[in-house]
Amino acid sequence: MSKQNAKEQLSSPMTELSNLMADTISGKVTPSSANARAKQMADSLRGIWPVKTARAVSGRKSNRKKEAKKLRGVFEKVPGSDLWWIQYFDADGRRRREKAGRKSDAIDLLAKRKAEKLQGIKLPEKLRARRAPFSELIADCEVYVKTNNQGQKFDCYRLGRLKEQFGNRPSEIPIDDLRKWINEQDWKPATCNRYKSLLSLIYKLGIENGKVKTNPAKLLTHRREDNGRIRFLNQYTPAKIDLDYLKDHKDEESRLRAVIVKNYAVHMPEFEIALHTGMRPSEQYGLAWDRVDLVRKIITIPRSKNGKTRHIRLNSVAVAAFKVVQQRSLECVGRVFLNNHKEPLESYKHWFEPAVSEAGIRDFTWYCLRHTFASRLAMAGVDLRTIADLMGHQTIQMTMRYAHLAPAHQASAVEKLVSAQPEAAPGDTLLSSNSFNSFCNPAQQETEQVKQPLAATATTSATRGKAAVRADSRIIQ
Numbered sequence: 001m002s003k004q005n006a007k008e009q010l011s012s013p014m015t016e017l018s019n020l021m022a023d024t025i026s027g028k029v030t031p032s033s034a035n036a037r038a039k040q041m042a043d044s045l046r047g048i049w050p051v052k053t054a055r056a057v058s059g060r061k062s063n064r065k066k067e068a069k070k071l072r073g074v075f076e077k078v079p080g081s082d083l084w085w086i087q088y089f090d091a092d093g094r095r096r097r098e099k100a101g102r103k104s105d106a107i108d109l110l111a112k113r114k115a116e117k118l119q120g121i122k123l124p125e126k127l128r129a130r131r132a133p134f135s136e137l138i139a140d141c142e143v144y145v146k147t148n149n150q151g152q153k154f155d156c157y158r159l160g161r162l163k164e165q166f167g168n169r170p171s172e173i174p175i176d177d178l179r180k181w182i183n184e185q186d187w188k189p190a191t192c193n194r195y196k197s198l199l200s201l202i203y204k205l206g207i208e209n210g211k212v213k214t215n216p217a218k219l220l221t222h223r224r225e226d227n228g229r230i231r232f233l234n235q236y237t238p239a240k241i242d243l244d245y246l247k248d249h250k251d252e253e254s255r256l257r258a259v260i261v262k263n264y265a266v267h268m269p270e271f272e273i274a275l276h277t278g279m280r281p282s283e284q285y286g287l288a289w290d291r292v293d294l295v296r297k298i299i300t301i302p303r304s305k306n307g308k309t310r311h312i313r314l315n316s317v318a319v320a321a322f323k324v325v326q327q328r329s330l331e332c333v334g335r336v337f338l339n340n341h342k343e344p345l346e347s348y349k350h351w352f353e354p355a356v357s358e359a360g361i362r363d364f365t366w367y368c369l370r371h372t373f374a375s376r377l378a379m380a381g382v383d384l385r386t387i388a389d390l391m392g393h394q395t396i397q398m399t400m401r402y403a404h405l406a407p408a409h410q411a412s413a414v415e416k417l418v419s420a421q422p423e424a425a426p427g428d429t430l431l432s433s434n435s436f437n438s439f440c441n442p443a444q445q446e447t448e449q450v451k452q453p454l455a456a457t458a459t460t461s462a463t464r465g466k467a468a469v470r471a472d473s474r475i476i477q
Helices: 003-026 031-046 054-069 103-119 134-148 152-166 175-184 189-208 252-263 265-277 281-285 316-328 349-359 367-379 384-391 396-405 407-419 433-440 442-476
Strands: 074-076 084-089 095-101 298-301 310-313
Touching: 003 031, 074 103, 084 103, 095 103, 134 152, 134 189, 152 175, 152 189, 175 189, 252 265, 252 349, 265 281, 265 316, 265 349, 265 367, 367 384, 367 396, 384 396
Parallel strands: none
Antiparallel strands: 074 084, 084 095, 298 310
């Protein structure tokens, strides 16, 4: 019904109602008759315009009161079930929902969750936490490695391999998947152990940051490494080479030197320094001029592999090599070894590996120069404790691998037992070779036992014969 039609229909009842009120006031109509007439007009008006009764208004007010009593964050998921839930936002801004039971319990639980949010307390374990991706753990580990690890270059490369393989997966990778991936790689035991250590570090940092709860890398098997392997120069005969300038060089060192002088002469000081100092590659190519003292002939490594300060002594060959490098540097500031663009030289592989290949030397790396340094010290008769100090070994067990290279030194040590043997006192009997043989041969020992009474009898007879001869001579006189 349009508003215009409603107004037209209301005009006559309203006029009639006003006339009824006037007649009631004037006394023409009794009050009871007026009430009955007014009720009839009200019933007729309900069909034209909705009239709000007192009951309807009172019901609306009561509903508003009920709505005002409702708490924000407490609701009944299924109306009429009497099972109340709470809804809130945690410290990370994520919406959470929990079933509490009774309404009073829901109110108390909501207050508790809000207090935990204000205090910064972590949510209980029964709530579903955010699952951090494995790439996020790798990013945290990369920051730690660059800050704390000396071999950060190799660790960052390994982190890249792990991110390429598992970066899109959740953080908690099953141990079977990690073990399968490592077994599929054509790696040596040492490389597998480096990846195991790196995975363990990733999960350790994840546990500290609250992103994971377990460390599956602990279940990976630690493989036994062949640390006893030693490779040094002139250990083997080099392979046959058709190059004319190498035909006169029969051993590995002379061939390698010839190749370096011919093709990589600018890197010869690096080779000499490595061969005569035994520095690790990271120590040598990270060396700065303020750590080199050519007057006192000493190099100071502020933080070695084991985390301690290390001092390296320089011989005359190493000092001469450093002076050659010093002539190429104008100010002798910053890194010692630079490339052609005066930038820090980070590695040796671009020239050393091709030189080794051209020289026909098999199974030889830059680290073998460090083995050559220690091996030659051992073969020169230097004691193992001194070799350990020069090599920067934290324990003597690492140096024991070179002990077999000094047989003459070991033989002289054992021979000292002979010179230190005390002289036999009167009445003592030293173990002779004959007595040792008789001790080892029981048959010979029985023969000696039989011979001893016979010898004693013969000695007694001889003594008696001499006495009889003397007695006879006295009688004759």
